[in-house]
Amino acid sequence: MSEAFRLDGRVAIVTGGASGIGVGICEVLAEAGARVVVADRDAVGAARLAATLGAVSVAVDITDEASVVAACAEVVARYGTPWLLVNNAGLQHREMLLDGTVDHWKRVNDVNALGPFLMTREVARAMVARGQGGRIVNCASSGLHGQFVQGLAAYLASKGAVAALTLASAFELAEHAITVNTVLPGGVGTPGAIGAEGPPPVGPGNRRPPLGMCGPRDIAAAVLFFATPAARYVTNQVLSVDAGFSVT
Numbered sequence: 178m179s180e181a182f183r184l185d186g187r188v189a190i191v192t193g194g195a196s197g198i199g200v201g202i203c204e205v206l207a208e209a210g211a212r213v214v215v216a217d218r219d220a221v222g223a224a225r226l227a228a229t230l231g232a233v234s235v236a237v238d239i240t241d242e243a244s245v246v247a248a249c250a251e252v253v254a255r256y257g258t259p260w261l262l263v264n265n266a267g268l269q270h271r272e273m274l275l276d277g278t279v280d281h282w283k284r285v286n287d288v289n290a291l292g293p294f295l296m297t298r299e300v301a302r303a304m305v306a307r308g309q310g311g312r313i314v315n316c317a318s319s320g321l322h323g324q325f326v327q328g329l330a331a332y333l334a335s336k337g338a339v340a341a342l343t344l345a346s347a348f349e350l351a352e353h354a355i356t357v358n359t360v361l362p363g364g365v366g367t368p369g370a371i372g373a374e375g376p377p378p379v380g381p382g383n384r385r386p387p388l389g390m391c392g393p394r395d396i397a398a399a400v401l402f403f404a405t406p407a408a409r410y411v412t413n414q415v416l417s418v419d420a421g422f423s424v425t
């Protein structure tokens with residue numbers, strides 16, 4: 178395979194890497210040669226996965242600024258400046274709009290929107306300081322295009338923020354040869370999706386998509402494309418991996 182499609186020796190930090198889609202992303206990036214850093218608030222799970230992949234791990238709570246600053250500094254010091262940041266960690270809990278609470282809104286938006294902002298700021302600072310460019314991939318949701326379920330006001334708002342963060346950061350980081358793109362996963366049967374708290378998932382997003390259910394590695398394939406040197410002129414793009422929901 179062309180070198181431009183490989184990530185040999187490049188440091189790749191994946192938030193939420195200890196579960197679900199994050200595991201698939203870590204696996205696929207490791208297979209492409211990346212030095213994967215599994216970054217998760219579940220330190221035990223992150224270390225366990227890292228051991229199976231020949232990767233490394235770091236404990237981080239992406240909603241806590243001090244934790245993000247310390248974790249990113251640790252990664253740079255121990256493994257080198259990341260080439261790639263994947264903002265994958267997220268919460269999928271539901272709450273009906275008419276029962277909506279500030280607590281739920283903040284809980285979901287802290288992880289899904291504040292977290293990617295803090296991680297982007299810290300990792301991009303290191304990338305800019307090194308001066309060799311880089312890649313950032315944000316995970317939003319195909320629900321932004323419709324075909325979702327009830328109870329997702331806070332969640333979809335947080336994912337809209339992530340999509341907008343891609344736009345703003347792609348603009349400000351282009352002069353540093355850092356690209357920023359968005360992947361929209363469709364339904365994937367992960368611990369986070371199956372265990373999401375809230376009312377029953379009623380709505381068109383609860384159907385089998387035309388191509389069947391995606392797995393974590395199907396989402397990872399889209400992340401990998403954006404991460405490669407080959408995609409150096411691709412920024413502020415959105416790639417939906419929704420198994421055909423958009424044609425129904």
Ligand SMILES: NC(=O)c1ccc[n+]([C@@H]2O[C@H](COP(=O)([O-])OP(=O)(O)OC[C@H]3O[C@@H](n4cnc5c(N)ncnc54)[C@H](O)[C@@H]3O)[C@@H](O)[C@H]2O)c1
Nearest residue numbers: 193196197198218238239265266267318364365367369370
């Ligand atoms: N599974 C789906 O159907 C689906 C669909 C669309 C979008 N997504 C998005 O894909 C991403 C991954 O989802 P998943 O289904 O694999 O979730 P998951 O719950 O299985 O895994 C999420 C991981 O994030 C970690 N995490 C949560 N809060 C954190 C924090 N504050 N700091 C650090 N780590 C934290 C968890 O410990 C966990 O390991 C999320 O952003 C989610 O919104 C998932």
